[in-house]
Amino acid sequence: MTEQDLPALTIADLQALLRRREVSPREVIEALRARIEAVDPEIGAYLSLDVDAAVREADKPNVDLPLGGVPVAIKDIINVMGQQCTCASKILQSYRATYDATVIRKLRAAGAIPFGKTNLDEFAMGSSTENSAVKLTRNPWDLSRVPGGSSGGSAAAVAADAAFGALGSDTGGSIRQPAALSGIVGLKPTYGRVSRFGLVAFASSLDQIGPLTKTVRDAALIMNAIAGHDPQDTTALNEPVPDYAARLGNDLRGVRLGLPKEYLIEGIDAQVKAAINAAVKQMNSLGAEIVEVSLPTTEYAIAVYYIIATAEASANLARFDGVRYGYRTENPKDMLDLYGRTREEGFGPEVKRRIILGTYVLSSGYYDAYYLRAQKVCELIRRDFANAFEKVDAIISPTSPVPAFRFGERMADPLQMYLADVFTIAANLTGICGISLPCGFAEIDGNRLPIGLQLLGNALDEACILQIAHAYEQSTDWHKARPPVAAAASKA
């Protein structure tokens, strides 16, 4: 064992040690396991941890592969063969994956070791991870607050140095918002950039898998491994995958950044607004040109999202019927009774609400008024973004209008929870890519709470937003700050 605090390392630094044979993959797994055992009773990031499987894999990887010997935590909605895949739902509590998702196959091919399944809002429906049917995940920066969601377990694990990096899924902000609230980096790739095969479907036209990491470079390294075409997913784009890590520099000369005039107006926390304004100035000083852009139709984004996403969810979640897998109610008297009670007992309130709303907006007589209209308004939003990307390379905004909120604060009123997604949702509706990275802290009740900056890039322009994000990140120290719980564990 080296003297170094292994779990605190970035993926890039860990790889360097592994390649120099200064540490073995097995030692890495052991160190990470010890860290998880030390901090996770407080954080609650993980739903399961198959140590034996990881150790078996750690004895064979080629550390010279791109991610050789690097453990990656996996949101428990992505299938890892032989492991649970509960979606944090009672209805899948005993489910065991019978195959690897394509992203898992690709991670393994790059030498990475899937290690640990992380908590989430049930079926990725939520923005705080409070909708998990299993347990709460706490924000490592303030244990009385949420880590964001739905990939809250993945975000909290990375933030607490209980994971080197993690995979999440993002349907309306579920990678970027928890990354922002937990003080780490989260990337939602372009729709189709990463295969969804093996990701349990929530809203099929919006879902996308992506990385949550400590640094922008680490996000690029994971993207190098997971991006690309997949014959198993007809929506996976057959486009070449650039080396995302190769183009990362420190200079923003020639970059045009769009600042939407509609975005910094109302409902944004004053400290978030100040941090974003300071970041814009910083990027300007690094050479970026700041251009005002207008995205007037994004005011419709949340309304469009909660029609399209719930409609698709109502269809996707029809498969959970108690017949082929998952939970089944006791002693059903007939099929209708089996379906009705299985789904009553198996789903939590948010999932039920969304299935009911989605069933309604697709029902006879209401389809045109809701679903069709939403798709048309969605097209307007796409036009707004297409116009903006004529003028700029990336669009900058807060990731979340507020820092991490307290448990229970928004649970009673679903609409208030939905409104928290105002800045992230448009990227899913328009299929473009987006990244969140740390840009400061808010001081609330004596605690420091991370603030996230979002950069939205045009379709398939991940390399561009990674480059901009990296240059900004390297000019700040925000990504080096660690939450109290991680700092305490590394001293212990």
Added chain:
Amino acid sequence: MAKPSDLDVAYIARLARINLTEAEAKVFQKQLDDVLEYVEKLRQADIADVEPSAHALPNFNAFRDDTARDWFTAKQALSNAPRKANGLFIVPKVVE
């Protein structure tokens, strides 16, 4: 667009095959009425000349070669079944 009160949560829940208690239906009714009132704002958007599109990045005719490959065995497909016997999923009697 329909008025929020058009949503009958108890009826739609039956269509979606989810049993609800009366108390649950009542809470959902209020919460979803709020959401539907919020989405009313879509009526203000001018969509006269807009074609709907299901996907942001059109990607048509994505076929793969029609070749046999290894996939689930029947045993694997049944491995998560709540009830099974003789290589079959077992459910309550459907046909009298």
